[in-house]
Amino acid sequence: MSETTVKTGHPKGLWVLFGTEMWERFNFYGMRAILTLFMVNALMLGESNASIIYGGFLALCYLTPLLGGFISDKYLGNRSCIMLGGILMAIGQFSLFYSATIYDSNLGLSKGVFWLGLFVIIFGNGFFKPNISSMVGSLYPPQEKTKLDSAFTIFYMGINIGALLSQYFVPLFADVKINGVQDPTVFKWGYLMACIAMVLGTLVFFFLKDKYVVSPDGTPIGAKPNKDSSKGEVEEQAKFTSKSIGIATVLFFVLFFAFRYLLVSEIGFSNFEIGTLVKGIIYPIIYGAGISLAFLIMSSAESKIERERISVIYIVSFFIIFFWAAFEQAGSSLTFIASNQTDRTFIFGWDMPASMVQIFNGLFVVFLAVPFSIMWDRLRAKQKEPISPMKQALGLALIALSYFIIAHNVKDLGNSGLLAIKWLVLLYFIQTMGELCLSPIGLSLVGKLAPKRFASLLYGVFFISNAAGYALAGSLGAIIPATGDKFLKAETLGVNLQDVLDKKVTLSAEQVAMFKKEQLPTEYTSFGGFEIHNLYEFFMVFVVLCGIAAIILAVLTPRLKKMMHGVR
Numbered sequence: 001m002s003e004t005t006v007k008t009g010h011p012k013g014l015w016v017l018f019g020t021e022m023w024e025r026f027n028f029y030g031m032r033a034i035l036t037l038f039m040v041n042a043l044m045l046g047e048s049n050a051s052i053i054y055g056g057f058l059a060l061c062y063l064t065p066l067l068g069g070f071i072s073d074k075y076l077g078n079r080s081c082i083m084l085g086g087i088l089m090a091i092g093q094f095s096l097f098y099s100a101t102i103y104d105s106n107l108g109l110s111k112g113v114f115w116l117g118l119f120v121i122i123f124g125n126g127f128f129k130p131n132i133s134s135m136v137g138s139l140y141p142p143q144e145k146t147k148l149d150s151a152f153t154i155f156y157m158g159i160n161i162g163a164l165l166s167q168y169f170v171p172l173f174a175d176v177k178i179n180g181v182q183d184p185t186v187f188k189w190g191y192l193m194a195c196i197a198m199v200l201g202t203l204v205f206f207f208l209k210d211k212y213v214v215s216p217d218g219t220p221i222g223a224k225p226n227k228d229s230s231k232g233e234v235e236e237q238a239k240f241t242s243k244s245i246g247i248a249t250v251l252f253f254v255l256f257f258a259f260r261y262l263l264v265s266e267i268g269f270s271n272f273e274i275g276t277l278v279k280g281i282i283y284p285i286i287y288g289a290g291i292s293l294a295f296l297i298m299s300s301a302e303s304k305i306e307r308e309r310i311s312v313i314y315i316v317s318f319f320i321i322f323f324w325a326a327f328e329q330a331g332s333s334l335t336f337i338a339s340n341q342t343d344r345t346f347i348f349g350w351d352m353p354a355s356m357v358q359i360f361n362g363l364f365v366v367f368l369a370v371p372f373s374i375m376w377d378r379l380r381a382k383q384k385e386p387i388s389p390m391k392q393a394l395g396l397a398l399i400a401l402s403y404f405i406i407a408h409n410v411k412d413l414g415n416s417g418l419l420a421i422k423w424l425v426l427l428y429f430i431q432t433m434g435e436l437c438l439s440p441i442g443l444s445l446v447g448k449l450a451p452k453r454f455a456s457l458l459y460g461v462f463f464i465s466n467a468a469g470y471a472l473a474g475s476l477g478a479i480i481p482a483t484g485d486k487f488l489k490a491e492t493l494g495v496n497l498q499d500v501l502d503k504k505v506t507l508s509a510e511q512v513a514m515f516k517k518e519q520l521p522t523e524y525t526s527f528g529g530f531e532i533h534n535l536y537e538f539f540m541v542f543v544v545l546c547g548i549a550a551i552i553l554a555v556l557t558p559r560l561k562k563m564m565h566g567v568r
Helices: 003-008 014-039 047-061 062-078 079-100 105-137 142-176 184-212 244-262 274-301 304-331 333-340 360-379 388-408 420-448 452-477 486-492 497-501 509-517 537-561
Strands: 523-527 529-532
Touching: 014 047, 014 079, 014 105, 014 142, 014 184, 047 274, 047 452, 062 079, 062 105, 062 244, 062 452, 079 105, 079 184, 079 529, 105 142, 105 420, 105 452, 142 184, 142 360, 142 420, 244 274, 274 452, 304 333, 304 420, 304 452, 304 537, 333 420, 333 486, 360 420, 360 497, 388 537, 420 452, 452 486, 486 497, 529 537
Parallel strands: none
Antiparallel strands: 523 529
């Protein structure tokens, strides 16, 4: 690859990684699209259990990159871990395909194969995800690290193209209703499509990596640490003392039980209800691992500059938690609102399904990713490009703005009015701009600031902030107040739900039982000691949280700029 090509465009290796990640995301999002439906309609696990299992699965998928990053930095290298992760995920998807093939003849075996498939996918994702992101940053020489923001924006578009394709084709063949009843016999085709996509992605990487996924001087990147490749590459190796590892291990266990007590009010294990197990095991692992890993990495920093640059990664990761907590309402509270209190009449009078409304996010990412990449390039050429933390503060401000607009449009709906779908489309448009300011820029920031010897491990740290954000998203989504459908349902029972919530009437024992059966609330939800009376107040929670986070991060940016020591 010539020096001129490197200077005027992006290396071809970026497009190899783009294609690999696109097919991997098709595999992952395709499986996610039908996962809960399969658990409810084929495995007969029930909606509540399916939702809890789904949440725990997603959180673990963002935790295992820590392990995958550590193994890559310490032992195997990026290339081997990407291949291993791709193979494991393909095996996991085939396990789900087999589970969906035998569920009606051997439900017990089908469930066992299903758990095995999820377990394999979780670890495959952990090996794959942090290492492919790390390799994007390694394609560019030090003098061209400023191109990383636009490079990761292009890479991020590949993620969303894969997600969009899967969100269309997988449901088309694997989410079928006959006379209004779900057909569970077709779920297997969705898992088979996901398996084939992962095989394709792995093959793309395997056949093209040696030719194109190389450094500017032509040597392959991502080899085993401290091992000479066939072309003489030498990778630095992360070094952690036994004392540091020991302290980090003790710290993790202390934090695990501390967070366990905070979340489920017990240190031991006496409550084995599945929801309590997820909240009391998976969430404490996520929080404890993030903090203890911060200590471990800091203990290995070799200079003040390294420590301060790593600190910037952790500070930014903390603020990202609030972004994802608000952004990930798309799959929960925003979908409920789309279903229960939105006029979804779209073009030519078509009534769009509620679960499809969130597809606008992926569409907007595909349309806006390249313009955003060009915008950063042009601002950089004029020396007006904001540094990464300021871009992320802008992302938080945009998501706060999106909820501010939607809050004021639901303010006067009352208990029976319907929100126009155009406001949800506008919300996703603004949130997508915020996402493009924050998510790919965050990946780029890690690539710029992380010491090479544990770059993949720090990508794992970055992804754990996503997991923490999903956990917070679940907690915040749970405070959604009663929507219009709940008031109508209570009315059919001869009860005014508003009077019940306002404590103007007292329900009889029989009415309480009916409310429980129909899943109707008997009191307002609350957050931070404040009652949430309506959708306006619910959305304003996100305005306040993300707005404050944006202001604090913007104020901190000059200090963070100094701590980055010349990196933008």
